[in-house]
Amino acid sequence: MARFAHISDVHLGGWKQQPMQELNFQSFKKAIDICIKSKLDFVLIAGDLFDSAYPSIEILKETFSEFKRLKEANIPCFIIAGSHDYSVSGKTFLDVLEKAGFCKNVEDFEKRDDSLILNPTVYKGFAIYGYPGRKSGLEIEELRKIKLNDSPGMFKILMLHTTIDKARGTLPVDALEVESLPSADYYALGHLHIDFQYQNFVYPGPVFPNNFQELEDLKSGSFYIVDTEVENTLAKIELKIKEVLTLNIEIKNALTATQKIISELEKKELEDKIILLRISGQLEKGKTSDIKFQQIEEFAKKQNAYFVLKNTHDLKLKESEMEIEIGDSENIEEETMKIYSEQNPSEFNKLIPQLLNVLSLEKQEDEKSEVFINRLMDGTKKILKF
Numbered sequence: 001m002a003r004f005a006h007i008s009d010v011h012l013g014g015w016k017q018q019p020m021q022e023l024n025f026q027s028f029k030k031a032i033d034i035c036i037k038s039k040l041d042f043v044l045i046a047g048d049l050f051d052s053a054y055p056s057i058e059i060l061k062e063t064f065s066e067f068k069r070l071k072e073a074n075i076p077c078f079i080i081a082g083s084h085d086y087s088v089s090g091k092t093f094l095d096v097l098e099k100a101g102f103c104k105n106v107e108d109f110e111k112r113d114d115s116l117i118l119n120p121t122v123y124k125g126f127a128i129y130g131y132p133g134r135k136s137g138l139e140i141e142e143l144r145k146i147k148l149n150d151s152p153g154m155f156k157i158l159m160l161h162t163t164i165d166k167a168r169g170t171l172p173v174d175a176l177e178v179e180s181l182p183s184a185d186y187y188a189l190g191h192l193h194i195d196f197q198y199q200n201f202v203y204p205g206p207v208f209p210n211n212f213q214e215l216e217d218l219k220s221g222s223f224y225i226v227d228t229e230v231e232n233t234l235a236k237i238e239l240k241i242k243e244v245l246t247l248n249i250e251i252k253n254a255l256t257a258t259q260k261i262i263s264e265l266e267k268k269e270l271e272d273k274i275i276l277l278r279i280s281g282q283l284e285k286g287k288t289s290d291i292k293f294q295q296i297e298e299f300a301k302k303q304n305a306y307f308v309l310k311n312t313h314d315l316k317l318k319e320s321e322m323e324i325e326i327g328d329s330e331n332i333e334e335e336t337m338k339i340y341s342e343q344n345p346s347e348f349n350k351l352i353p354q355l356l357n358v359l360s361l362e363k364q365e366d367e368k369s370e371v372f373i374n375r376l377m378d379g380t381k382k383i384l385k386f
């Protein structure tokens with residue numbers, strides 16, 4: 001039959017630190033290189049190609065040139081939108097890529113009674129079905145109703161951007177029961193940034209780790225090459241771009257911590273590595289801001305480290321000096337909404353995450369105010385069902 005790549009969660013434009021964003025892109029480039037060199041028959045991208053529905057012009061330019069390379073190698077690319085590149089208004093830059101002839105969005109369904117019937121995109125002997133991801137796992141309820149419009153004799157691929165129960169682990173989120181899904185020969189999944197396989201359900205992992213924790217856990221990005229000629233042979237392809245060095249350092253005295261961390265760094269070879277500093281401990285003296293991270297970074301740079309990332313999540317302050325430590329801003333939002341919803345129960349609360357998301361749209365450079373307002377209003381109306 002054929003060999004194809006299963007890529008997911010590329011998150012182009014995802015890191016706010018430029019050198020890390022650069023690595024994310026290099027990793028994607030490397031994946032495309034491998035697809036071309038391996039002369040694959042086609043490529044699947046199971047959602048979150050972009051980190052946002054409105055990527056920057058810089059990111060778009062680079063992305064288009066990679067898709068152009070695929071096209072020139074005659075390798076078609078089939079995609080679905082993920083939770084990140086999904087937009088409530090229904091318009092995304094994936095449409096632009098598609099219109100330019102660089103990929104085919106395989107999302108194609110019709111509502112019939114209480115079911116969602118998916119129509120296949122047929123390519124050679126393959127029938128490719130897809131349903132996009134949504135924000136906050138909202139796709140799960142819909143996925144419980146999907147059926148496939150039959151394609152006899154073909155190799156069926158179902159592309160989904162969601163959480164399946166078998167892969168959920170201890171995550172406190174809704175998950176799709178794999179038994180409820182129609183039968184397919186391969187499930188090309190995306191959304192969870194893990195390298196996971198259960199029967200023919202596969203999460204290939206992100207093309208590049210997306211945050212501190214993922215760098216620690218995964219070290220590098222990955223994707224899969226599936227060979228349907230040899231009994232569905234799966235090969236995991238690791239995208240090694242830079243070495244990751246993790247240092248776990250326990251601190252009690254913040255006043256001497258800077259020196260302590262630097263002396264730990266002195267013992268290691270830092271050249272061209274991503275350095276992950278995980279600082280933990282119960283502070284007895286000083287506070288987090290007494291640790292001079294800038295000085296630490298300068299030291300690492302002199303040793304030619306590629307980039308330093310720090311995490312002080314497990315650094316606890318003395319009770320008497322408790323101050324609000326602003327960690328992950330996303331968690332703070334979630335936490336606030338949870339507490340608010342508990343105190344003010346209402347059906348409306350379910351809409352808050354979606355509204356927050358749509359109202360955080362940014363006006364694009366040169367975008368006319370009226371166009372921007374319409375974009376904002378369209379999204380809001382859809383959520384409020386006006």
Ligand SMILES: [Mn+2]
Binds near residue numbers: 009011048
């Ligand atoms: Mn993702």
